[in-house]
Amino acid sequence: MSEANITAHESDVLVVGAGGAGLRAAIEAAATGARTTLLCKSLLGKAHTVMAESGIAAALGNVHGEDAWQAHFRDTMLGGGSMNDWRMARLLAQEAPGRVLELEAWGAVFDRTPEGLIRQQDAGGHRYARLAHAGDRTGVEIMRTLQQRAVQLGIEVHMECSVQQLLTRGGRISGALALRRATGQFAHFRSNAVVLATGGGGRAWKVSSNSQEHTGDGVNLALQAGAALTDMEFVQFHPTCMTGPGSAQGTLVSEAVRGAGGVLRNAEGRRFMFDYIPERLRGETAPTETEADDWYATRQDRRRPPELLPADVVTRAIDAEVRAGRGFKNGGVHLDIATRRSSDEIRRLLPSTCRRFALLAGLDITREPIEVAPACHYSIGGVRVEAETAATSVPGLYAAGEVAAGVHGASRLGGNSLADLLVFGRRAGMHAALHALGTEPPAKVSAGESKDVARIVRLVEAPLGRSKGENPYLLQRELQECMQAHVGVFRTRSGLEQARDKIARLRRRAAKISAAGPRLYNPAWHLALDLESMLAFAQATTLAALAREESRGCHAREDFPAPSAEFGATSIVLRSSLEGLRMTREAVNAMPEEFRKLMVPDELKQFFEEQSTWVRTKSTSGSGAATPAAGNSKVTG
Amino acid sequence: MLDAVREVQATQAGDLAVRWNCKAGKCGSCSAEVNGIPRLMCMTRLDGLPTGEPVTVGPMRSFPLIRDLVTDVSFNYEKAAGIPSFQPVPAGADGKRRMYQEDVERIQEFHRCIECFLCQNTCHVVRDHADLRPHYSGPRSFVRIAALEMHPLDAGDRLPLLKDGAGIGLCNVTKCCTEVCPEQIRITDNAIIPLKERVADRYYDPIAAFLRCFKRTP
Numbered sequence: 001m002s003e004a005n006i007t008a009h010e011s012d013v014l015v016v017g018a019g020g021a022g023l024r025a026a027i028e029a030a031a032t033g034a035r036t037t038l039l040c041k042s043l044l045g046k047a048h049t050v051m052a053e054s055g056i057a058a059a060l061g062n063v064h065g066e067d068a069w070q071a072h073f074r075d076t077m078l079g080g081g082s083m084n085d086w087r088m089a090r091l092l093a094q095e096a097p098g099r100v101l102e103l104e105a106w107g108a109v110f111d112r113t114p115e116g117l118i119r120q121q122d123a124g125g126h127r128y129a130r131l132a133h134a135g136d137r138t139g140v141e142i143m144r145t146l147q148q149r150a151v152q153l154g155i156e157v158h159m160e161c162s163v164q165q166l167l168t169r170g171g172r173i174s175g176a177l178a179l180r181r182a183t184g185q186f187a188h189f190r191s192n193a194v195v196l197a198t199g200g201g202g203r204a205w206k207v208s209s210n211s212q213e214h215t216g217d218g219v220n221l222a223l224q225a226g227a228a229l230t231d232m233e234f235v236q237f238h239p240t241c242m243t244g245p246g247s248a249q250g251t252l253v254s255e256a257v258r259g260a261g262g263v264l265r266n267a268e269g270r271r272f273m274f275d276y277i278p279e280r281l282r283g284e285t286a287p288t289e290t291e292a293d294d295w296y297a298t299r300q301d302r303r304r305p306p307e308l309l310p311a312d313v314v315t316r317a318i319d320a321e322v323r324a325g326r327g328f329k330n331g332g333v334h335l336d337i338a339t340r341r342s343s344d345e346i347r348r349l350l351p352s353t354c355r356r357f358a359l360l361a362g363l364d365i366t367r368e369p370i371e372v373a374p375a376c377h378y379s380i381g382g383v384r385v386e387a388e389t390a391a392t393s394v395p396g397l398y399a400a401g402e403v404a405a406g407v408h409g410a411s412r413l414g415g416n417s418l419a420d421l422l423v424f425g426r427r428a429g430m431h432a433a434l435h436a437l438g439t440e441p442p443a444k445v446s447a448g449e450s451k452d453v454a455r456i457v458r459l460v461e462a463p464l465g466r467s468k469g470e471n472p473y474l475l476q477r478e479l480q481e482c483m484q485a486h487v488g489v490f491r492t493r494s495g496l497e498q499a500r501d502k503i504a505r506l507r508r509r510a511a512k513i514s515a516a517g518p519r520l521y522n523p524a525w526h527l528a529l530d531l532e533s534m535l536a537f538a539q540a541t542t543l544a545a546l547a548r549e550e551s552r553g554c555h556a557r558e559d560f561p562a563p564s565a566e567f568g569a570t571s572i573v574l575r576s577s578l579e580g581l582r583m584t585r586e587a588v589n590a591m592p593e594e595f596r597k598l599m600v601p602d603e604l605k606q607f608f609e610e611q612s613t614w615v616r617t618k619s620t621s622g623s624g625a626a627t628p629a630a631g632n633s634k635v636t637g
Numbered sequence: 638m639l640d641a642v643r644e645v646q647a648t649q650a651g652d653l654a655v656r657w658n659c660k661a662g663k664c665g666s667c668s669a670e671v672n673g674i675p676r677l678m679c680m681t682r683l684d685g686l687p688t689g690e691p692v693t694v695g696p697m698r699s700f701p702l703i704r705d706l707v708t709d710v711s712f713n714y715e716k717a718a719g720i721p722s723f724q725p726v727p728a729g730a731d732g733k734r735r736m737y738q739e740d741v742e743r744i745q746e747f748h749r750c751i752e753c754f755l756c757q758n759t760c761h762v763v764r765d766h767a768d769l770r771p772h773y774s775g776p777r778s779f780v781r782i783a784a785l786e787m788h789p790l791d792a793g794d795r796l797p798l799l800k801d802g803a804g805i806g807l808c809n810v811t812k813c814c815t816e817v818c819p820e821q822i823r824i825t826d827n828a829i830i831p832l833k834e835r836v837a838d839r840y841y842d843p844i845a846a847f848l849r850c851f852k853r854t855p
């Protein structure tokens with residue numbers, strides 16, 4: 001392909017990704033006065049963020065007047081096992097309310113309290129009812145609001161335009177080269193600042209709640225540009241996702257089903273969660289079915305049913321049951337509400353769940369149990385950034401949203417991700433704009449850049465030109481099987497080593513992919529390119545998981561079941577080098593005294609106890625898998 | 638249905654062009670026509686279709702074809718860009734904005750829209766009258782405009798647009814759009830008809846227009 005076919009574009013700030021984080025970044029960059037261009041891989045408005053259900057965490061104090069940023073900060077740090085970048089956790093807690101109110105001023109309509117204010121609902125790990133929500137489709141509400149705002153500001157959008165590589169000049173960002181999916185043509189975007197907002201890498205796992213766009217592109221792009229990754233080992237699994245049929249596998253079954261009375265049963269018919277109550281939560285968890293069932297009637301003054309334990313605990317329990325051979329045919333357990341509530345009651349309590357599952361899976365949840373298993377849900381790790389500016393280590397490169405690391409620590413609280421998108425999306429957009437406006441606009445394309453562009457074009461086109469070779473769909477399946485088997489809920493050294501070697505082999509085979517066919521909207525070609533990112537993401541996760549020889553938050557090592565004080569103060573950092581990924585261990589920033597004070601001494605004590613307590617599962621037929629006592633963390637959606 | 642298409646893609650025709658993202662009926666990417674009926678592929682179960690005869694799946698017919706099941710839907714984005722955006726009334730004295738659940742419920746129905754454009758594809762004004770497209774925005778736009786017009790805190794006015802540029806008068810209330818909406822938004826009854834009434838009140842009802850003169854001058 002000759003260079004003449006590459007269209008040229010210029011802007012001050014280029015935002016890669018149009019989910020919540022990318023849209024918010026673009027809006028802020030434009031408002032700061034930068035000429036802003038926004039790119040996304042699919043159509044505008046289709047990003048993964050539309051899937052978010054339960055809400056956005058912000059200490060508005062509309063339901064509990066005593067809620068304040070300090071409490072949100074404390075909950076976030078406790079949930080994350082204090083591995084969080086405390087400065088990010090503080091900014092998240094302080095700025096989330098402003099970001100939510102701003103959405104309202106842009107037309108978003110959240111559910112209301114009787115006083116006419118934004119309603120807030122409970123979620124695991126949040127001390128107060130804190131999640132602002134629009135029914136169970138909060139993500140769509142946020143996306144439409146931001147999307148319309150971006151359109152209103154006249155931001156230039158290029159849809160179905162997938163960035164293949166970032167361009168640098170003298171170690172600074174100078175733009176990006178992208179492939180237009182619809183035409184198969186290339187586009188060269190020149191700009192002095194780039195914001196990565198590409199989301200996570202959850203599609204590298206077989207069972208995943210993630211949208212197909214979550215192929216880890218941002219992590220790969222950042223690595224290639226010279227930026228550092230951190231916390232890649234922390235991958236959050238949602239406990240209850242459908243096991244099938246077909247692509248219904250991975251579809252989230254929200255905690256609301258358990259909240260309404262749904263219970264978990266293994267293939268022996270046993271309500272097994274009673275066997276997995278962590279020592280520290282015995283005081284507040286019902287030990288018998290009778291007492292547990294009492295809770296649903298009153299919801300207070302009773303110990304809670306074990307099905308409502310923190311998500312990390314439920315995730316590990318389900319995984320342990322299935323691995324002990326007590327699962328059903330699709331590798332899950334039963335989530336049963338049908339025998340527990342009348343059909344009418346189920347339809348009244350869970351209207352949209354009933355409808356969607358009937359359509360998606362042909363399943364009538366008022367009559368049959370749902371087979372569920374944990375699914376890969378959220379990428380906590382990613383590109384390392386500065387808390388205040390969202391800047392990476394490469395001048396001109398910023399990252400925000402799920403692609404960035406730091407704010408969630410070792411486990412994420414439900415609702416904190418949407419808050420993260422807005423708070424750090426805005427900061428990234430602002431600082432990218434300030435950076436770009438403070439530097440000279442891109443001069444002519446340098447000889448080095450032209451050479452780079454030509455080289456990237458050749459690489460990207462290679463699969464298209466191979467008439468014979470590996471099938472990208474089958475390679476992706478192999479990768480997904482491997483990650484699911486070895487880099488899942490529980491990890492061991494030998495499993496991780498197998499995964500590492502398998503990924504290395506897959507990378508070699510990926511260099512021989514054939515995606516023969518037309519240039520125009522050729523999904524095999526798109527997948528071949530996405531696979532590169534998925535492999536890079538998988539490799540980084542596997543190496544980091546191997547290095548972290550302890551269990552903490554959502555990283556559980558069967559061979560190192562206890563947390564270690566040393567690792568608790570250490571981040572695993574990865575960078576690209578000629579020999580492959582280079583790993584360093586770096587100290588986690590310690591929280592200054594004034595912030596430690598926000599944690600009540602009792603909580604700190606409890607927190608450290610949690611980190612060092614392990615519970616052996618009281619297993620009925622003797623698997624004896626070890627389950628760590630999870631932190632306060634809980635995934636709600 | 639989406640699974641079937643993806644299986645063909647993985648094993649027989651790698652380049653089979655199709656859009657999909659969330660596989661859970663939330664992103665509205667996989668709109669197509671299954672046995673001629675506009676639907677989301679991910680929410681269409683093969684076992685719900687007649688057996689013993691071939692299942693046909695084709696692209697949305699009202700939009701220019703790119704390849705296979707992928708169409709150029711930019712018409713819809715162009716129409717969306719032309720809608721005057723939300724204009725908030727000032728916040729209350731305490732800096733807060735108040736709205737009540739019963740007042741927002743009906744626009745929350747419109748906010749469920751996942752922009753699948755199935756309604757746009759189905760509406761015969763869009764489908765059969767290319768000449769009218771410059772003057773007609775289609776049901777998705779009407780849903781969006783209704784959401785803004787009925788927003789308790791909005792001070793904007795989109796009735797001039799509705800009457801002229803968006804051409805709501807061209808809609809003859811066939812309700813085909815409502816039938817295909819995967820979010821079960823009652824597009825005609827709850828969005829289009831009330832908007833038509835507002836347009837009629839303003840532009841075609843002399844008494845209302847007369848009274849409004851008085852309301853406007855305090």
Ligand SMILES: Cc1cc2nc3c(=O)[nH]c(=O)nc-3n(C[C@H](O)[C@H](O)[C@H](O)COP(=O)(O)OP(=O)(O)OC[C@H]3O[C@@H](n4cnc5c(N)ncnc54)[C@H](O)[C@@H]3O)c2cc1C
Nearest residue numbers: 017018019021041049054055163199401402415417418637
């Ligand atoms: C089912 C489900 C429910 C959830 N519920 C909640 C919830 O209730 N509360 C909460 O806080 N969190 C929730 N989450 C998590 C949350 O939705 C995500 O973490 C968040 O939406 C990520 O947003 P983002 O802006 O970082 O990225 P995304 O929304 O994933 O957007 C990524 C964007 O980058 C683009 N992109 C990617 N690669 C490229 C490339 N190479 N070139 C160009 N563009 C590219 C994509 O096209 C897309 O536009 C949920 C997640 C799931 C799966």
Ligand code: SF4
Nearest residue numbers: 760808810811812814
């Ligand atoms: S009711 Fe109106 S908008 Fe809907 S399909 Fe019929 S003509 Fe089109």
Ligand code: SF4
Nearest residue numbers: 750751753754756818
């Ligand atoms: S109104 Fe319904 S059919 Fe039309 S775009 Fe929205 S969700 Fe789709």
